[in-house]
Amino acid sequence: MVASLNEKLESAYQEVLRRNPGEIEFHQAVREVLETLGPVLAKYPEFAEHKIIQRICEPERQIIFRVPWQDDQGQVQINRGFRVEFNSALGPYKGGLRFHPSVYLGIIKFLGFEQVFKNALTGMPIGGGKGGSDFDPKGKSNSEIMRFCQSFMTELYRHLGEYTDVPAGDIGVGGREIGYLFGQYKRITNRYESGILTGKGLDWGGSRVRTEATGYGTIFFVNEMLKARGDGLEGKTCVVSGSGNVAIYAIEKATELGAKVIACSDSNGVIIDQNGLDLDLIKQIKEIERRRISVYAQEKKGATYLESGNIWTIPCQVALPCATQNELHGKDAETLVKNGCIAVAEGANMPTTPEGIRVFQESGIAYGPGKAANAGGVATSALEMQQNASRDSWSFEYTEQRLQDIMINIHRNCHETAAEFGAPGNYVVGANITGFFKVARSMVAMGLI
Ligand code: GLU
Numbered sequence: 001m002v003a004s005l006n007e008k009l010e011s012a013y014q015e016v017l018r019r020n021p022g023e024i025e026f027h028q029a030v031r032e033v034l035e036t037l038g039p040v041l042a043k044y045p046e047f048a049e050h051k052i053i054q055r056i057c058e059p060e061r062q063i064i065f066r067v068p069w070q071d072d073q074g075q076v077q078i079n080r081g082f083r084v085e086f087n088s089a090l091g092p093y094k095g096g097l098r099f100h101p102s103v104y105l106g107i108i109k110f111l112g113f114e115q116v117f118k119n120a121l122t123g124m125p126i127g128g129g130k131g132g133s134d135f136d137p138k139g140k141s142n143s144e145i146m147r148f149c150q151s152f153m154t155e156l157y158r159h160l161g162e163y164t165d166v167p168a169g170d171i172g173v174g175g176r177e178i179g180y181l182f183g184q185y186k187r188i189t190n191r192y193e194s195g196i197l198t199g200k201g202l203d204w205g206g207s208r209v210r211t212e213a214t215g216y217g218t219i220f221f222v223n224e225m226l227k228a229r230g231d232g233l234e235g236k237t238c239v240v241s242g243s244g245n246v247a248i249y250a251i252e253k254a255t256e257l258g259a260k261v262i263a264c265s266d267s268n269g270v271i272i273d274q275n276g277l278d279l280d281l282i283k284q285i286k287e288i289e290r291r292r293i294s295v296y297a298q299e300k301k302g303a304t305y306l307e308s309g310n311i312w313t314i315p316c317q318v319a320l321p322c323a324t325q326n327e328l329h330g331k332d333a334e335t336l337v338k339n340g341c342i343a344v345a346e347g348a349n350m351p352t353t354p355e356g357i358r359v360f361q362e363s364g365i366a367y368g369p370g371k372a373a374n375a376g377g378v379a380t381s382a383l384e385m386q387q388n389a390s391r392d393s394w395s396f397e398y399t400e401q402r403l404q405d406i407m408i409n410i411h412r413n414c415h416e417t418a419a420e421f422g423a424p425g426n427y428v429v430g431a432n433i434t435g436f437f438k439v440a441r442s443m444v445a446m447g448l449i
Helices: 007-019 024-034 038-043 045-049 052-056 105-122 142-159 175-189 210-227 245-256 279-288 294-299 330-338 354-363 376-389 396-420 427-445
Strands: 061-070 076-087 093-099 128-133 165-169 237-241 260-265 269-272 304-307 318-321 343-345 366-368
Touching (some): 007 024, 007 038, 007 052, 024 427, 045 427, 061 142, 076 093, 076 142, 210 245, 210 343, 210 366, 294 304, 366 427
Parallel strands (some): 093 128, 093 165, 343 366
Antiparallel strands (some): 076 128, 269 304
16 A cells, blocks of 8 residues: 555656656655655645756756776776755765665655755754666776776866765775775865865875764664654664674674664675674674674684574564664564564665555554664764864764754654644654755745755
C-alpha cells in the first residue's frame, strides 16, 4: 500500500516521474517527502503559488563528465563523474562524493535531494548537493586511487568554491581520497583554499570529530528518541549494519553510552559477537588493513560469520542501518519488530524501503529517518567550514559538544513539528516539514530563482 498524495502534489510527482525516467531512487526520495507536505501546502498557499514544490524537485545545475585514468597495468580506464548542485537557497551546495559502481544520475539525485532537507535541518548555512562516480575503489591500489582522484578533480575544480560548492566524502570517499582531491585542486589553481572541501586531514585544515560525526550523531539522535519515551540507550542491545566510517563510530559511541553492539556487516556477510563487538579489531581490519569483515570471526574466539547473512534477523532492541540505500525491506522491519526492536535510527541515507518505513510507523516504535538521524556528518562539515573561515581549530571536546547540541536541536525540532502538524512521534513528518519550510521560505524571499 502506498499513501496517497493530494491533487497538487500528485501532479508535481507525475511531472518528476516524466522528466526523470528510470531514476527510481530519486522517485522514491521525492515521493517520501511529498507524502508529508500536504498539511504545509494547506496552511501556506503561497508555496503552491510560487511553484516551490516543482522548483525544489529540479536541481539548479547538473554536471556530468568523463573521468579518464590509467590503471597500474597502463590500461586506460573511463568512468563517469557527477556533481548535482541541487539547491543553494540556504548556502553553498554542500554534500559528499560517492565512489561506487552502482552510482548513476538517479542515485546522485536522490542523495542531493535528501541533502537539501538534511542540511536545512542542521540549522547551518548550507545548501544541498551531491556528487560521485561509478568508479569502484575496491581492490584498487593507492596509486590508482590517486590517479583517479586527480583526474576527477581536474574537471570538478572549476565548479567548486567556498561560497559556491563544497564537497566531502560519502561511500568510497574518506580521508585518503579527500587528500588526493585537495592536493590536485591546490596544484591546478595555485591556491590554498581550505574551504573548498571538508573531511580534510587534521594537519591541513580538517576538523576534529568530522571522522566520527555521522556515527556519533546517529547515536545522539537515537538516545534522544529513547529519552523522549522515558528510556535511554544504556543497557540496550544494538545491531549496526555496515562496517564503514558511519558504522564504526556508531558502534564506538553506542558502546560509550553503555549499549552492547552485537553485530555488524559488509556486503559479503555478517559478524555476530554476543559479548559485544571488539571495536579495535574492527578498526584494524577495516581502516588500516582495508579487508573484509569476515576476518573478524577468524581472529576473535566466540564470534561467528554468516556468509550472505541477513543482519535484521538478529534479535536486538535498537537497529542502526549504516550501510546503504534500500538495505532494510518490509519483511526485515516485520522481523525486527517481532523480535522486540524498539528504536531504529538511520546512519545511512534512505536505508529503509517505503514498506519498511510503514511497518515501523504502524508498530509505534521510534523511527528516525536518515535526514535527521545522520545529519551530524554534514553538520560537522559546516563546523569545519566555520573553523576554516576563521583560520581556527577547535578542541575535540568543544567540537563534539557542538555536534551533540545540534543533534539535540534537530530532534527537538522534528519532535515539535510532527506534533504541530498532527503526527506526534512521526519523525519523517517532523524532519521533512522542518527542512522544507526553511528552504521554501527562503526561496520565496529570494524571488524567482
Ligand atoms: N555524505 C555525508 C552525508 O550524506 C556528508 C556530506 C558532507 O559532509 O558534506 O550527509
